[in-house]
Amino acid sequence: MIIPIDALEKDTLRNIVESFVLREGTDYGEVEASFEDKVEQVLTALKQGDVVLVYSELHDSVNIREKGDYRESEEDA
Template sequence: MLIPYDHLEADTLTRLIEDFVTRDGTDNGDETPLQTRVERVRHALGKKQAFIVFDPESQQCTLMLKHDIAPELFD
């Protein structure tokens, strides 16, 4: 299930993005400041290049690039 990013409260969205960009394996040695990484994700969400995906089974949200999402989720 896709969750529109603009339906989340600003603080909730920020915490979700921060959690995503600080997960193990996401920095790959990148020393870009946290705020810059958060803004990059916000930009990708705004441009519909990335989406928030909710998995009802695990009750977890994650951020995914559009090309990694099953096409049927966009129907």
């Protein structure tokens, strides 16, 4: 299930994004971005709708997925 970002408190959303950035260790290209820059990039992607917050009932967890990669039928996979 997709969680609308405006349904969360600002601090809760930020904590989810920070946890995601720490877990993913995403590659940001040739120039290494600071932790804060990575968090801001993910927050911007969420606000623009490029990525979505996904809640999995099976795993009782929240993750961030690219919008085009998310399918409702996969949420509990």
